[in-house]
Amino acid sequence: xxTLTAFRGRFGTALLLxxxxxxxxxxxxxxxxxxxxxxxxxxxxxxxxxxLGIYGYERSSTPKIDDLAKTGTWFRNAYAPSPWTKxxxxxxxxxxxxxxxxxASFELGIADDVGxxxxxxxxxxxxxxxxxxxxxxxxHGLERGFQTLEYIERQGRAPTRITPRAVDWLRTRxxxxxxxxxxxYNDPHADYCARTKFEKRFERDYEGPVTGKIIQLFAHTLGxxxxxxxxxxxxxxxxxxxxxQLDGQIGALLRAVESxxxxxxxxxVLTSDHGEEFLDHGDLQHGLHQxxxxxxxxxxxxxxxxxxxxxxxxxxxxxxxxxxxFEHLGIPTASSMDGVSLVPLLVExxxxxxxxxxxxxLFFEANCARPTPQTTLLQPGSERAIQRGAFKLHYDEADExxxxxxxxxxxxxxxxxxxxxxxxxxxxxxxxxxxxxGERPGKPEQISDELLExxxxxxxxxx
Numbered sequence: 510x511x512t513l514t515a516f517r518g519r520f521g522t523a524l525l526l527x528x529x530x531x532x533x534x535x536x537x538x539x540x541x542x543x544x545x546x547x548x549x550x551x552x553x554x555x556x557x558x559x560x561l562g563i564y565g566y567e568r569s570s571t572p573k574i575d576d577l578a579k580t581g582t583w584f585r586n587a588y589a590p591s592p593w594t595k596x597x598x599x600x601x602x603x604x605x606x607x608x609x610x611x612x613a614s615f616e617l618g619i620a621d622d623v624g625x626x627x628x629x630x631x632x633x634x635x636x637x638x639x640x641x642x643x644x645x646x647x648x649h650g651l652e653r654g655f656q657t658l659e660y661i662e663r664q665g666r667a668p669t670r671i672t673p674r675a676v677d678w679l680r681t682r683x684x685x686x687x688x689x690x691x692x693x694y695n696d697p698h699a700d701y702c703a704r705t706k707f708e709k710r711f712e713r714d715y716e717g718p719v720t721g722k723i724i725q726l727f728a729h730t731l732g733x734x735x736x737x738x739x740x741x742x743x744x745x746x747x748x749x750x751x752x753x754q755l756d757g758q759i760g761a762l763l764r765a766v767e768s769x770x771x772x773x774x775x776x777x778v779l780t781s782d783h784g785e786e787f788l789d790h791g792d793l794q795h796g797l798h799q800x801x802x803x804x805x806x807x808x809x810x811x812x813x814x815x816x817x818x819x820x821x822x823x824x825x826x827x828x829x830x831x832x833x834x835f836e837h838l839g840i841p842t843a844s845s846m847d848g849v850s851l852v853p854l855l856v857e858x859x860x861x862x863x864x865x866x867x868x869x870x871l872f873f874e875a876n877c878a879r880p881t882p883q884t885t886l887l888q889p890g891s892e893r894a895i896q897r898g899a900f901k902l903h904y905d906e907a908d909e910x911x912x913x914x915x916x917x918x919x920x921x922x923x924x925x926x927x928x929x930x931x932x933x934x935x936x937x938x939x940x941x942x943x944x945x946x947g948e949r950p951g952k953p954e955q956i957s958d959e960l961l962e963x964x965x966x967x968x969x970x971x972x
Contacts, residue, residue: 581811617951627654
C-alpha cells in the first residue's frame with residue numbers, strides 16, 4: 510500500500526457511521542476486541558529523528574530503541590505538528606492539530622468539547638496511567654482521563670526515574686484489566702546532562718564555555734551571548750550522551766514488559782513530541798521554528814498485529830496515533846479527528862518507492878515567539894508551515910514572508926525554491942490559510958506559581 514489515501518477511503522464510511530461528533534469514541538467494543546490488548550505509549554521529549562540509528566545516525570546512540578523498531582514497523586517520515594511539548598502531546602491525545610484542540614499556548618488548555626484518548630479508554634474499562642517528567646503534561650486538559658498521573662522530576666545527572674516507577678506498577682497492577690499507559694521521559698531536554706561515563710563516550714575535543722545548561726542556551730536565544738559551530742558540536746555530544754543513557758532505560762523497561770509476559774498482548778508506541786535545534790538554522794533548543802530538525806520525530810509501533818521489520822515511507826503525524834490505537838483496539842474513531850489510522854501500514858508497510866504521500870496536507874505551527882528578557886512565559890508565535898509530498902512551505906503570519914523547500918533534494922531546508930514553483934506556492938498558501946481560519950478557542954486556565962517555577966526550570970519562562 511503506497512499512500513494513506515487508499516485506506517482513508519476504506520475506513521471513511523465506518524468512521525462517519527460512528528456518529529461521534531467531537532468525542533473520541535462512544536461505542537463499547539466487543540469484549541473479545543479488547544481482551545488482553547494493552548497499549549504502552551513511550552514519549553521521549555526533544556528526540557529528533559535523525560539522532561537514532563534506524564534513521565541513519567552515524568553514532569550508536571539508540572541501540573535498544575533500534576532493536577524495538579526492528580521487531581515492529583517504524584515510520585521514516587513522521588512529524589510533530591508543533592515544535593514544543595504541550596500542543597504536540599495534546600495532538601497525540603486528541604488526534605487533532607493544535608489549531609483544533611485549543612491547547613496551542615501556555616495559558617490555553619484542550620477545549621471542553623474535545624475528547625482525550627485516556628478518557629475514552631478509561632470509559633471502556635482500561636486502567637489509564639501516566640508517569641511523566643514534564644509539567645506541561647500535568648495540566649490544561651492533558652491530564653484528563655488518567656486514573657493515575659504522577660509527575661517525576663529529573664534529578665541531576667541520573668536518568669529520570671520513569672522506568673523504575675513504571676516497572677513497579679507493571680508488577681503490582683491488577684492483571685485482569687487492560688491498560689493504557691503513557692511514559693514520558695524528559696531526559697534529552699536541556700539541561701543536557703548524563704552521567705560522566707556516558708558523556709565520555711561521545712565527547713570530542715572541546716575547550717569552550719558551553720555546559721549544556723538551559724540558562725546558557727536561553728542566553729543565546731536572547732542574543733546575550735553568541736555560540737558558534739564548535740559550541741553546537743559540544744552540545745550535540747552532551748545531547749547524544751543523554752539519549753544513550755535514556756536508551757538504556759528503554760531497554761530495561763522492555764525487558765520488564767517481556768518478563769511480565771506482556772509482549773504478545775501489548776501494542777508499544779514510541780515517539781517524540783519534537784526535535785531540537787543545534788544552530789541548524791541559527792537557533793538552539795526548540796519552539797521557534799518548524800524546520801525538519803524541530804518537527805521530524807521517531808515513530809515506532811511494535812506488538813500484536815504489527816509487521817516485523819516494516820518501514821513505512823509516507824508522511825504521517827502525531828495526530829495519527831490516537832486513531833491508530835482505536836482501530837487496533839476495535840474502538841470506533843471520531844470522524845472529526847484530523848488524524849487517520851495507520852493500521853493498514855502496520856499490517857503491510859508501504860513500498861520503498863513511495864517516499865512521500867503527495868495527496869495529504871500536513872500542517873505545523875511554531876507556537877512560541879522569540880523571548881525577551883522581560884518574558885514571563887513564552888508568547889504565541891506566528892510561524893506556520895504546510896507540507897505536501899516533498900514540498901514544505903514556511904509562512905509567517907506576522908509579516909507574510911514565506912519560503913519553499915524541496916525535501917527530496919534539500920532535506921536540510923537550505924535553498925528557497927518558491928520562485929521555481931509559483932503555482933504550487935499559491936495552492937499551498939490557500940490551503941494553509943483555510944486551515945488557519947478554522948481555529949477552535951482553547952480553555953483559559955491560570956498557571957499556578959508552582960507550575961510557573963517548573964516551566965522556568967525548563968526554559969519556558971523568564972524573569
